[in-house]
Amino acid sequence: MFGFHIFGEPLRPFNEQYRCYSVSMLPGNERHDVERGGKIIMPPSALDHLTRLNINYPMLFKLMNQKTNRMTHCGVLEFVAEEGKVFLPYWMMRNLLLEEGGMVQVESVTLPVATFSRFQPQATDFLDITNPKAVLENALRNFACLTTGDMIAINYNNKVYELCVLETRPGNAVTIIECDMNVDFAPPIGYQEPKKMDSKVSMDSEEHLAEVKGSDPPSAFPGEGKRLDGKKRASDTPSLSSSDKGPGTRQRGIPDYDYKPGFIRFIRGSRPSAPDVKKEEGFKAFSGEGKTLKGSKRIT
DSSP states (O other): OOSOOSSOOOOOOOEEEEEEEEGGGSSSSOOHHHHTSSEEEOOHHHHHHHHTSOOOSSOEEEEEETTTTEEEEEEEEESOSOTTEEEEOHHHHHHHTOOTTEEEEEEEEOOOBOOEEEEEESSGGGGGSSOHHHHHHHHGGGOSEEETTOEEEEEETTEEEEEEEEEEESSSEEEOTTOOOEEEEOOOTTOOOOOOOOHHHHHHHHHHHHHHHHSOOOOSSOSOOOOTTOOOOGGGSOOOOTTTOSTTTSOTTSOOTTOOTTOOOOOOOOOOOOOOOOOOTTOOTTOOOOOOTTSOOOOO
């Protein structure tokens, strides 16, 4: 009776067309935060229109190129674009096959919460990342949606990695805002499994090792030694017989060229034995007679 509706208004979708441009065309400073995520910048009139509609939050949109029938999904970051324009990340424009100034259809949607997603890196250098799941989780914080078939781009260590979204559950398009999502990776494009060693090659290597073990081991340092002073080695002179190789008969300082492994020879020269000192009977320590420098007798 007062002009109010007893029941709430039905959900009315937002559906508008805009000219799209990449983030690099946005006036002002560079916006790397937009390029690294999955959200777009819309004009202020879109916010005014959305607030007058009974839509669900967070605001999610379906972007569609009607010429090529390509579509993707995204969120909104800000409403600061010029009227009639929207600014998209470059990877999103490539997925939609859009050029600068092309027309894009923007429609508000409601998406299910993600439970699972599977990605495929487009290059093998993605395997060089120590913890790829943690890197991907940190990059997806700037995304609002995932769409099966999209080629997203993430930035890590000043390098851009492209990943194809192979699968999303429970639908082909899901929202990843405040969700518990399991992540899986497919082998990167160009990746090859390590080949197993051929059985024939392994048998040949085993036979080669057996031959090496059966042959005599090579002698270490088989070359001929030379002295710095030009003199001949002691081995060039007639060697001593085994009976002459007793203590004291070998010249010290000359290597033992007859050395055999497992046998150590200690060369000791002969030294004259110390004469036996006979102890005198009644010997007492410190029993000598003291003397003075002046020659006088010592006072006892």
